[in-house]
Amino acid sequence: MNQVNMMQNGNTAGGKGRLQINVTSEITSYPVSEAEISISYTGIPESQLERLKTDSSGQTETVELDAPPVEYSLDEQNDRQPYSEYTLDISAPGYQPMSIAGTEILADVKAIQNVRLKPSAEGTEEEEVFVIPAHTLYAEYPPKIAEEEIKPVNETGEIVLSRVVIPEYIVVHDGSPRDSTAKNYYVRYRDYIKNVASSEIYATWPADTIRANVLAIMSFTLNRVYTEWYRNKGYDFTITSSTAFDHKWIPERNIYDSISVIVDELFSNYLSRPNVRQPILTQYCDGRQVTCPNWMTQWGSKSLGDQGYSAIEILRYFYGDNMYINMAQEISGIPASWPGYTLEVGSSGDKVRQMQEQLNVIAGAYPALPKISVDGIYGPATEEAVKKFQDVFDLPVTGKVDYATWYKISGIYVGVSRIAELV
Template sequence: MYIPPLKAAQTEETDEGKLRLYVVSALRNQPIEDATVTISYSGEPNSVIEEVKTDASGMIPELTLPAPPLEYSMAPSEYQPYSEYTIRISRDGFENLDISGAEILPESTAVQRAVMNPSTPENSFEDIVIPAHTLYGEYPPKIPEEEIKPMNTSGEIVLSRVVVPEYVVVHDGVPTNPSAKDYYVRYRDYIKNVASSEIYATWPKDTIRANVLAIMSFTLNRVYTEWYRNKGYDFTITSSTAFDHKWIHGRNVFESISEVVDELFDNYLSRPGVRQPILTQYCDGERVQCPNWMTQWGSKYLGDQGYSAIEILRNFYGDNMYINAAEEISGIPASWPGQPLDIGSSGSKVRQIQEQLNAISKSYPALPSVNADGIYGEATQNAVREFQRIFGLPATGVVDYPTWYEIQDIYVGVTRIAELV
């Protein structure tokens, strides 16, 4: 059953949001310098309001753009709570890229990663169209499932422990559509994409945390039970809201959501005596009702009242819901040392970070190289701060938990021989 479409409405743009964009090549995630980026309102692609160039790190200067009033995203409304922009990117040697429908929310920073393919005689243009946000547009509601999958069927449970995967394979359609494309997506990028598609970045931080935990637990249940592979499919999860969550190829994510995912990405939800992550289903709570599930708007209102993430989750799923941590993070060269690295730190973990930053600097020339001596001095601090600036992390110069894993991810991306695309 499909949700009835909302009344279309013109929104008055009285607030502002920010756009941070960086452009990389599909070949090993190399930054693309000197690409021309034009920004226009969606529906008026020839009415350019900004034109900028990318720097050596593939970045453009952060832009401030008009957005609708904040209150449109704070309660269900017939008015669209975000502005839509078309981003057009061109660079010699690459296919021209258009991203239509990029979302700008008020008082929020949108982060757009644009991936350009080398041009070929057959292809010179790629067009990505971002559909409406799930809280505003028309999407099928979730088909209910049991939150805990049976474990007594031979072969159904393949993994012996909960592992955060390096990649998930997203089938961009319903499971039975063989023509839908499959995408290899980094796990953290997948979670950021889904959360940016299903909740608003303007919501309270603990509301965002609660929803991100529910999305991650659901996803890790699909990974742990190999749900689709045991049905004969070659993918991890789908982009259909009827079966899983809405993932949108090429869409922007939001900084406030990205920060929460980086903080929590090895977590999931569990119940006592249950090994698998809980399949935490939810609905919007306004157009669709779902007893015993979390509702997105309900979680927002509890966040407004000062509820913590676990209090929000237990309000919907019961008091025996707990936050757990995965036993392994796949594809990571080295695990978190257990405490931040800062001025005065020393040892093998510092040396490893220095060596990884030097490897990354070969692809990102704005990142200074450092002496890999295992001593965290000012030069290392400055290199870490520049890394954080380039990759959208708080520029503290301290290797905290999110920075550690971002360095690991980028290091793997720029040094592996054959990047999955």
């Protein structure tokens, strides 16, 4: 392979990362088949490396691409860019073409580039262009402005919600709060968390380090939701993409499989302290470019993960022993709740029937999924349909409907059946 860009900023090739692209319609959430994707080195458009086409699930094959050595993303003292950058040019009949410059490939993990194409108006082929900025651990971003981790509850209107609810969507203001020119984006909550985690930590880190950081990101976000922090200040959004105020969220950036699986596992959790109803505003910093006593540091959490600390042990190391993992009882926008146990071969009843009905609706949009009998009996055919669903949507392929799979089925069902309404 041509090594002309290996790598930016003097890096040399030494690792391999993987990339899969998923293309759906922005309007219907249905997969877009026969979309064509050209992959080239960012900054060198004539260096086409791969030309891919999506299948009936809107997915490309997984391709292997050059990346810097994995050690670059594991060493706090390393100054070299730990990821390579690629440009994707995506086109499909009936849709506006899109270009994404800066898809980040880390060694030893799979990058997932989700693309939502806009249907093209008759006679228009204007290309949407997105440029992904550098990762927060590699480039310099404004440090977080410190806030109290628990918001006061004695101010009229300060706390609006009576319970912690996992929202279906949040509204992300892509700039600082007072930047009236910045665009607002409606983003699915889980997609937001995956995007932020992929922007702020490296997917090559230990799983429990990733869990600790994901929990901190989710708790902070749910505090903004619960307190309606920005709406109470007269703004029409939930959270910003400014690191000085909130988290780094980047439109159209890629995520990683190791982060995606953990978010799906933990997405209804948040951090709490005794006798405090609201999720804790868990602030943090990188610990290398910026120091933050009494907050979690990202590189520090990586070091503890290397030493075998669990996620809660990492969090308590930084935030104190009275920090606990809690679970929201309500998931907004989901037709019916988790049954409380894993569904598998031999299970039966209304929850199995509901899951089968939802899988059949999803199969109407994703032809690779088989249609199954809606009989409330979890047999081999249902198991195979679940395995195919898990494979298509990047979940561990077990054939069992655990918590993460249940809510992924419900979420995809809501999307393709267009039950979801943006408020």
